[in-house]
Structures are given as structure tokens and as C-alpha cells.
Amino acid sequence: MQDNESLREFVKRFGQAVLQVEACSMDAVLQIFKRSICPGTPFFESLAKKPPTTMDDLFRRANKYSMLEDDVRAATQQVLVAGRSSGNNSERNTKPPDRPKPSDRRQEGPSRPECHLSHLFPYHMRSFSR
Template identity: 30%
Template sequence: MILHKADDALMCKAFAMTLRGAAQDWFHTLPSGSINSFKELAYVFTKEYTSYRSINKNPDHLFNLHKKSNESLRDYIKRFKAERANTIGCDDQIVFSAFKRGLPIECELYRELTIYPRQTLVEVFAIAERYVLWDDDRIATKKADQVAEQASQENGKRRSQP
């Protein structure tokens, strides 16, 4: 609209139509006549919503991520990828190093990535996805064993009661 030299009133009205939810409600609470230009509207809007902006992190942040002991491999990878999306200026080698460092040493994936280093991040996450399937299966089996054990203990208690 700036390129087409639209006037401020039109730009303010068009801007209002792009808002949704709470931002639209905020816009309608502005006192009538309180905004004199699009530049002023942009300033007021930015001032109101600056705190909602996500802050991009540097690559060092990725080295602070570690797989928690009660966290599945799937959840760790999902959390790591989400943090990576908010990280600026990191190449595949940094991401690979941070990802591997976040794994426990006793993790089979850590062992695999140490013995057979991968060339690209795509390869690393492809291998990781295979280990996720194994980890999910291991967790499901462990839960099934616990349920079966609880059921057998309950049956044993019922039999011992007269």
C-alpha cells in the first residue's frame, strides 16, 4: 500500500482488517480519533505487542538442551527441533554436535552417532527416527509388562482371600 501511495486512513482501515482475536479487540478499544497516522498506529501496535514477539536465540542455546531421564526420545527430538527453529546462525555441524551432546551417554542413539558419524542433519534425524520407533516400542512393552504384573498381583490377592 505504501508503494501505491495509499493515504493513512485507508492503510489504518486495511490494517484493522488483518487483525484477529485479542489484537482485533485491542484495536476496537482505541479511543476514537486517538490515532492520527499509520505511522502512529504502527508505533502503538508495536508497543502493545512487542512482548509477544519470539526472541531468536544463538547456537549456544542448543548446547543447553539435554534429554530428561523421564522423557522419551521422540519428545526430546521434538523439543530440540522446536528450539532449533528459534535459533539463528547455526550450521548443520553445530546442530549435530548439540543434539548428540544432549543425549545420555548410555543412549543407543548416542553410541550410533559416535561410531558412525553422519554427513548431514537429514541423515542424523533419519537415524534418530528409527531409534524413536525402537524407544516407543520399548516404552509400550514396559507399560504392558507393568499392567500384566499389576493384574497378576491383584489376582494373587483375590485368591488368598477366603
Template identity: 35%
Template structure:
């Protein structure tokens, strides 16, 4: 089994195997233990689902930033189903307009929630663009009045 094991490896596993010192493994049990210690020890355990309740949108945090953070954290959560994700996502929101919209027409799935969030993120981006375009005009007007 020790001789056929390397034929099943690719990438990092094969590289690890080829770097083992010559005659450092005497049997398959040692080989499998060494392999598990090297690769399984690097894995991060999944977080409990209730960890999602700790994710809150900051007072000045954009919806886009919150969605990005929340979706990343759901990947690390253990078995977070749609209902749990919906509940914890809404619990962490600070955006009043978005919360009102969700109350009027609640999404049934996380996919629907993310679609609604995308529309609000697009609106935030459009408003930010308008504000950015108006700033230089206002500053130009002030300078014109002072001369």
C-alpha cells in the same frame, strides 16, 4: 506512491492500512515508517548459533521431546549449518544407547541424524507399549495370588 501502495497489500497488511485514520498520513515517508513500525517491530531477532549449546535433553525427557525442542530452536537460530547442528545436538543428548550408536556410525548430515533419531524414537515407543501392556497383567496376577 501512497495511492498505489495499498494495491500491493494483502491479508494483515491490507487490514492495517484500511484501519488507518482518515488524513493521518501526509506522505509516503510517513506511510512507510508507520508500516515498518507496525510490522517489523513484531519480528523476533534470530538467536546466535551458540544458543543451541544451551539445549539439553532432560534426565527423564524422551528423545522425541528433545528432537522436537531442538529442531524448533534451530529455526530460531541464525545460520546454523549442518555441522553446528550435529555438534550441538550430540552435545545435548543424555540417551546413552543413542550416543553409543552415533559413535559407532556417525551421521554426516542433520538429515541422517534425524533419521537415526526417528528409529530410536520408534523403539522407545515400542518399548513403552510393551511396558504398558505388561502392567495390567502383573497387577492381575497379584490380585489372583491374594485370593
């Protein structure tokens, strides 16, 4: 999978690539697919526990996990939007806090905490060397 590629996009690209191959065993296709997604994800574990027997089965299960991924992404967006709008309303209705004196700021350390955004990205997105 490519960086920031959704499972749905990857499955579409993988399916198109499989159609271009003239002769390939089902086992080979499944192994290539499995090696292309991030280990440790629920979808990967599902494939490991019960390998698909047909391409239809593989794509049906991938679609199921794609819908789950879409739901997680939509819920994350709703939380972010709700957080922004509730933050804006509370700022309008309350007095802003007193700002620290410049000498106090230096003692606090960096003005912004380090940002970690990994929780905003779907579980399977991971960089793989090609």
C-alpha cells in the same frame, strides 16, 4: 535433554530451536545435539560410530530410536499391568498368608524395601546441568 523428556520430545524441541538459528554449521548442530543426549546409550553410540551427514539423516535415525523407546515403554507398561492383574487374581483365589506377630516385624527391618524405579525410565533420560 530435560528430566523425564522422551527422545521424541527432545528431537522435536531441538528441531524447533535449530530453525530459529540463522546461520549454523552442520557440524556445530550435530555436536550440540550429541552433547545434549545421554552418553552410553545405544543412540549416542550409533551417532559416535557413524555421524549423520545431514539433518534429515539425524532426524531419521532419532525417529528410529524414538520408536524403539516407545516400544520399550509400552512393553514395560504391559508387564506392569499384567503383574497387577495376575497378582489380583491370585489373591482372590488363595488364603492370605498369616501375618507375622508384631514382635517378629521389628526384627525384619523396614516394612518396605527401598524402591528403585530406574528400570521404568527410558535409557537416555538423565539430568544435565545447563
